[in-house]
Amino acid sequence: MSSFDKVEAAPRRVMTLIFLVDTSGSMEGEKMGQVNDTIENILPEIGEISSTNADAEIKIAVLEFSSGIEWMYPEPISAEDFTWQNLEAGGLTSMGEAFKELNTKLSQTTGFMKEAAGSFAPAIIMLSDGEPTQEYKHALEKLKANNWFKAAIKVAISIGDDGNKDILVDFTGTKEAVYTVHNREQLKKIIRFVSVTASQVASSHSSVGKEAPTTKQEEFVDKMNDADNTSDTFDGVDIGDETTNAGTDDWGTF
Amino acid sequence: MSELKNGTRVQLTNGKSCTVKKELGRGGQGIVYLVDYEGKDYALKWYIVDYPDAFMNNLEKNCKAGAPTKNFLWPIAVARRQYDSFGYVMQLRPQGYEEMAMYILAKARFASLDAMFNACLQICTGFMELHKRGLCYQDMNDGNFFINPRTGDVLVCDNDNVAPNGVDVGILGKSGYMAPEIVERESAPNRHTDYFSQAVCLFILIYLNKPFEGARYLSCPCLSPEAERKLFGKGAVFICDPTDNSNRPVKGIHNNVINRWPLFPKYLQKAFVAAFSKEAICTPGKRLLDKKWQEVIIQLRSLYIKCPQCGEHTFYDPTTADNRCLECGRTVPAVTSLFVGHYAIPLAEGQKIYCCQVKNEPDYDKVAATVVKNAAGKLGLKNQSDMPWTVMLPTGEVRVVKPGEGMPAAKGLKIRFGQNETGEIK
Numbered sequence: 001m002s003s004f005d006k007v008e009a010a011p012r013r014v015m016t017l018i019f020l021v022d023t024s025g026s027m028e029g030e031k032m033g034q035v036n037d038t039i040e041n042i043l044p045e046i047g048e049i050s051s052t053n054a055d056a057e058i059k060i061a062v063l064e065f066s067s068g069i070e071w072m073y074p075e076p077i078s079a080e081d082f083t084w085q086n087l088e089a090g091g092l093t094s095m096g097e098a099f100k101e102l103n104t105k106l107s108q109t110t111g112f113m114k115e116a117a118g119s120f121a122p123a124i125i126m127l128s129d130g131e132p133t134q135e136y137k138h139a140l141e142k143l144k145a146n147n148w149f150k151a152a153i154k155v156a157i158s159i160g161d162d163g164n165k166d167i168l169v170d171f172t173g174t175k176e177a178v179y180t181v182h183n184r185e186q187l188k189k190i191i192r193f194v195s196v197t198a199s200q201v202a203s204s205h206s207s208v209g210k211e212a213p214t215t216k217q218e219e220f221v222d223k224m225n226d227a228d229n230t231s232d233t234f235d236g237v238d239i240g241d242e243t244t245n246a247g248t249d250d251w252g253t254f
Numbered sequence: 255m256s257e258l259k260n261g262t263r264v265q266l267t268n269g270k271s272c273t274v275k276k277e278l279g280r281g282g283q284g285i286v287y288l289v290d291y292e293g294k295d296y297a298l299k300w301y302i303v304d305y306p307d308a309f310m311n312n313l314e315k316n317c318k319a320g321a322p323t324k325n326f327l328w329p330i331a332v333a334r335r336q337y338d339s340f341g342y343v344m345q346l347r348p349q350g351y352e353e354m355a356m357y358i359l360a361k362a363r364f365a366s367l368d369a370m371f372n373a374c375l376q377i378c379t380g381f382m383e384l385h386k387r388g389l390c391y392q393d394m395n396d397g398n399f400f401i402n403p404r405t406g407d408v409l410v411c412d413n414d415n416v417a418p419n420g421v422d423v424g425i426l427g428k429s430g431y432m433a434p435e436i437v438e439r440e441s442a443p444n445r446h447t448d449y450f451s452q453a454v455c456l457f458i459l460i461y462l463n464k465p466f467e468g469a470r471y472l473s474c475p476c477l478s479p480e481a482e483r484k485l486f487g488k489g490a491v492f493i494c495d496p497t498d499n500s501n502r503p504v505k506g507i508h509n510n511v512i513n514r515w516p517l518f519p520k521y522l523q524k525a526f527v528a529a530f531s532k533e534a535i536c537t538p539g540k541r542l543l544d545k546k547w548q549e550v551i552i553q554l555r556s557l558y559i560k561c562p563q564c565g566e567h568t569f570y571d572p573t574t575a576d577n578r579c580l581e582c583g584r585t586v587p588a589v590t591s592l593f594v595g596h597y598a599i600p601l602a603e604g605q606k607i608y609c610c611q612v613k614n615e616p617d618y619d620k621v622a623a624t625v626v627k628n629a630a631g632k633l634g635l636k637n638q639s640d641m642p643w644t645v646m647l648p649t650g651e652v653r654v655v656k657p658g659e660g661m662p663a664a665k666g667l668k669i670r671f672g673q674n675e676t677g678e679i680k
Contacts, residue, residue, distance in 0.1 A: 002566065002567070002580075002581065003513075003517055003580045003581065004367060004514070004517065007360050007363055007462055007510055008360055008509055008510060009358070009359045009360040009361075010358045010359070010360075010462055010463050010464065010508075010510060011463075011467075011507045011508065012359075013477055052353070052355055052356070052359075053355065054354075054355035054358035054359055054396050055430075108475050113475060113476070116472075116507065117472065117507060118471070118472055118474060118475055118477060119475060119476055119477070120476070120477045121476050121477070121478055147476065148476060151476055151478040204428065205428050205429040205430045205431075205477075205482060205486075206428075206429045206479040206482050207426040207427070207428065207429075208426060208427055208429045208432050208436050208437045208439075208482075208486075209424075209426035209427060209432075209436055209439070209442070209443070210422075210436075210439050210441075210442055211424060211426070212426050212439070213479075214479060215478075216478070216479060223282060226282070226302075226303050229303075229304075230302040230303060230304075231257075231302065
């Protein structure tokens with residue numbers, strides 16, 4: 001055994017990928033089933049990104065909101081070890097409570113951001129198909145003042161035309177990170193694409209250069225826009241407040 | 255932009271064509287396909303983002319010039335514009351090569367220090383040849399190198415960004431690898447920014463931690479782009495900077511560099527301290543050139559000898575008084591050494607003297623001499639070069655040692671290697 005044999009993995013920061021999932025009654029049936037199936041199936045891909053990434057380990061946390069809120073697990077879990085638990089829909093849309101809870105967890109002292117080797121800002125993906133059924137503004141304003149949230153990549157997927165796009169734009173801070181999907185195929189493609197792209201951007205050191213984006217959110221949006229121009233992933237999907245495909249909702253029968 | 259279907263025939267600018275067999279992977283810039291080109295398997299990188307004609311012309315120019323060394327997965331043919339895009343054909347990555355990130359994650363490790371020296375030398379020499387052509391690589395990071403852990407053989411990928419030095423082709427890089435002036439948005443990539451990134455990559459391969467990620471990096475809870483500008487811009491602090499201890503490696507976290515830093519000779523430490531000094535961080539002209547890095551690694555390779563007492567390998571630096579064996583811990587008795595040009599070479603049994611050390615020869619692997627022991631137990635040098643040596647004895651007497659012949663490794667002898675360098679055994 002030589003003195004040089006003693007080697008361990010260099011430390012990595014942690015990037016937490018947070019799914020904020022609306023599990024209110026309107027999600028029941030195909031939408032909920034599709035969300036469960038899609039996210040469960042992209043986890044191995046996120047795990048692969050994490051296992052080959054020298055900058056950061058990716059952990060996953062899932063917060064569902066309906067009449068109340070609940071984390072799938074109390075702490076974020078490494079993407080490679082994460083086991084998805086089926087979410088069930090039913091009840092109201094306590095979006096405000098979800099914002100409040102997220103604000104608490106986006107903290108180094110009281111929340112998830114207390115990793116020994118430090119963290120990257122998280123990537124937060126919100127999926128919703130409707131309106132909050134309670135006051136949410138105050139909680140969202142407080143969340144928007146949270147420094148972790150400010151630095152995070154924020155994306156929202158509106159499942160169908162009934163989602164409140166204004167709230168989602170307010171949440172993400174940019175129209176360009178709000179996607180409205182109208183059927184199962186689009187939902188699947190967008191969840192996958194958004195999760196992979198956000199994970200890649202959020203878990204790597206920044207791109208630098210004269211023309212480089214100044215925030216991770218910008219870098220993410222740039223990548224999504226590039227993909228929008230070059231692939232069919234976004235066909236039929238409305239971005240921001242676009243209504244080109246409004247009225248085409250098709251979630252099957254249940 | 256369209257993706258290519260299996261079986262699609264893609265026309266190349268050299269008048270030939272290749273046929274898509276299947277997709278191998280995709281990234282931000284494009285999709286890589288397995289293709290059949292002239293009856294053999296190759297990779298085709300097919301762009302999914304739009305690039306101007308100037309980019310394609312540059313690609314074609316590089317392709318025509320050929321790879322600087324065998325270490326580059328270089329464009330060997332360019333696919334002309336068709337199906338809304340274009341691309342280039344390159345060699346496939348052979349089996350047994352691992353991305354540099356795998357070394358950082360300790361999922362791959364060099365089989366020996368010799369393999370590590372080889373990897374470092376191939377990197378320095380590859381980029382030296384690329385720079386000699388007036389080109390620069392631009393975006394060097396842990397995703398660009400594939401390295402064979404057994405042999406240390408290196409393959410550099412993503413060569414489509416290679417462009418003439420000073421020409422801004424709008425390439426972005428990765429903070430932590432890119433030079434501070436790029437992080438600060440003051441400069442586009444160039445030869446001098448390559449030098450910086452190259453030193454970062456060498457440091458990582460040798461010490462298995464990152465050069466600017468110590469206590470200061472850890473104290474930043476959220477690595478936002480703004481924080482990265484402070485940590486990797488002109489205010490970057492090298493974790494082993496002798497004049498600034500604000501970013502030291504942290505015990506329990508940066509264990510690799512804490513263990514390995516003292517294991518390598520001071521000579522190597524000095525090179526990194528110079529390469530990452532505050533002056534070199536802020537002044538591109540003060541960085542170590544690839545030629546200098548090549549010299550540093552060649553010297554390092556020569557200092558790695560078999561301990562005459564325990565038989566294990568250790569470093570022995572003839573220019574310092576106290577050399578302790580890394581394995582048995584005992585002081586290594588003074589080893590007679592050859593001093594030639596920039597190099598000091600301890601003449602322990604089995605050590606090799608390379609042609610690049612005794613004459614201006616670019617091939618760092620060609621052996622000029624080996625230290626051998628004769629039946630009487632005396633050490634000598636065997637001439638394995640293709641030129642006779644002229645040896646001057648302390649008495650003034652001159653002898654010729656022809657190729658294949660040997661001479662004693664005795665103090666006081668001076669050797670003129672052909673028409674080249676003269677060395678002295680001390």
